[in-house]
Ligand code: PEP
């Protein structure tokens with residue numbers, strides 16, 4: 001059976017989705033059971049097992065299985081190093097056997113009925129080199145598992161590792177790992193009873209925290225909550241309050257800019273603008289001159305604005321209510337200061353519970369050491385949430401009003417990643433949360449070392465973009481400060497489903513990616529079905545050479561109804577999103593590009609006639625076929641941008657199947673033909689004055705980076721996880737030197753000589 005039928009790509013997608021869908025309610029064992037059946041199905045393997053490692057006993061326990069005696073689940077225990085499975089963990093490496101019994105460590109498990117399963121492949125599940133477990137597949141056919149399967153299972157094991165580790169720890173926190181029901185004390189409608197309680201909310205900033213509860217609140221601007229109005233205040237007091245408020249806001253602004261560098265940092269700058277706006281403070285002053293007490297004048301004007309914003313049809317204006325209240329609150333506070341100037345409270349180690357929080361509260365609370373925030377109501381897109389995320393304070397938005405009645409100093413754990421609030425956790429849960437926080441802090445620190453901009457040694461900026469397969473990966477892309485998405489492989493959401501997504505479903509998905517990327521460029525690559533990516537629900541005869549069959553743009557042009565549905569969804573998503581771009585995979589000729597563009601134009605006309613908002617995005621061409629290289633000059637003129645798909649370009653230029661390990665030694669990105677093709681494409685784009693990037697794996701190859709920059713590439717798109725290392729490598733590259741090296745490499749005729757040259761510059765640099 002070939003790898004193609006085994007469908008490892010679909011397997012990785014399904015596992016990716018499964019990981020994203022992990023549900024605490026059904027628990028870890030249900031998740032693992034789904035995982036083994038998904039793996040067995042896609043790998044067409046008779047058996048799949050997941051063993052988890054128990055640090056206390058140092059044993060592997062069979063936690064999920066398909067194909068063996070089901071009675072073994074939970075009972076079969078192996079010592080570290082026992083049998084081939086135990087050796088996999090001990091040696092921390094995959095073990096693949098054509099016949100398992102040939103392995104000297106083979107150990108027969110009585111009652112397992114595994115005698116019939118000859119082939120064996122096991123991969124360790126590791127988390128930062130710590131043992132988590134082992135995943136193993138078996139099959140009756142001799143020599144059934146290929147090097148490709150080993151790779152696929154390794155990818156899966158790394159995906160499983162994260163979810164198993166976190167699930168393990170978090171389920172412990174909830175006390176659900178051993179007993180399925182959450183430990184819940186007696187409860188009434190308005191208050192929590194004794195014991196542990198878990199409340200689900202929306203996680204608004206993906207961090208964790210724990211501490212003792214403290215309730216705070218702002219009631220100043222609600223009807224009847226005017227607070228005590230101090231008497232005898234004058235216009236001069238108001239002016240003083242305005243000046244003090246401005247100073248404070250500018251200071252807050254400065255501190256905020258030190259901490260975060262995005263749009264959220266303009267919050268206090270915007271407050272200053274409003275404060276100085278005649279329509280706001282001028283109106284208050286006019287009312288004071290007309291005889292109103294300054295306190296009441298401020299209150300009335302703030303309420304008027306809040307009312308205006310609250311009823312705006314524009315959601316972002318509605319969220320400004322908190323900003324204007326924040327400004328009003330500060331003004332009133334400063335109007336009565338210094339008498340009311342309180343000493344700044346210290347919230348170290350406390351979880352703040354509030355019905356409402358103002359944006360400036362978040363900064364203040366962060367400065368005052370708050371360990372986390374629970375907000376009863378509010379939006380995930382509000383400034384409060386943006387700030388909490390930017391400042392890495394755990395924030396969960398919940399609606400359970402009982403939280404407001406918690407006695408002060410009740411212990412609370414917050415998992416703002418999954419939106420969990422645990423009230424009165426047990427000691428084991430607290431220890432576990434400490435472990436999680438520590439491990440998260442470690443990875444935070446590493447990703448935090450990525451700078452927002454990537455520059456060469458001599459200061460030239462290089463754009464590092466992320467490749468995206470599933471939306472769930474966006475979080476990592478953002479975490480490593482990707483400047484955008486240089487390649488969104490839109491076929492993956494198609495592959496993981498059992499039917500075609502509708503136009504509306506596609507549109508919603510694309511819009512979500514654009515929203516999450518918040519204005520950064522996103523390049524949507526239209527369907528690249530075929531090759532090693534098949535749709536189970538739309539079988540196509542790919543012939544003997546799937547990579548030379550009905551693939552990518554050929555597939556789309558052959559199936560215009562499917563293609564048009566995707567183009568319509570993309571054009572709709574591009575409306576109001578100028579950063580959205582679309583590119584076509586495997587373009588072989590000008591004719592094909594023009595045919596695709598004509599279809600896109602047709603979609604635009606249709607949508608316009610239907611009155612559906614849409615926009616024609618920039619249309620790009622992927623250069624990944626030798627024919628496209630030869631036509632690069634004309635394609636660069638015709639298209640809005642070019643992107644080099646080096647994975648396929650190398651495959652087709654050198655006639656080396658990119659999925660066949662047997663010929664992996666011939667997959668040589670440094671082959672003079674590849675180097676010259678790359679240089680030729682970049683020249684073509686330069687001559688036509690069109691942007692050019694690279695989105696194949698070559699773009700993150702540390703050895704090849706000097707060459708890529710040397711021939712003029714300035715935009716590289718890669719797996720998010722590669723970004724930190726690529727950034728560090730680029731910082732050591734001097735462009736002038738890289739250009740000279742590229743010239744030298746382009747003059748070499750032998751593959752081996754280029755390899756030697758690369759080694760020599762690697763050793764020197
Ligand atoms: C490529 O071919 O280099 C590319 C980026 O596309 P894919 O890997 O999805 O074929």
Ligand code: MG
Pocket residue numbers: 585624645647648
């Ligand atoms: Mg490709």
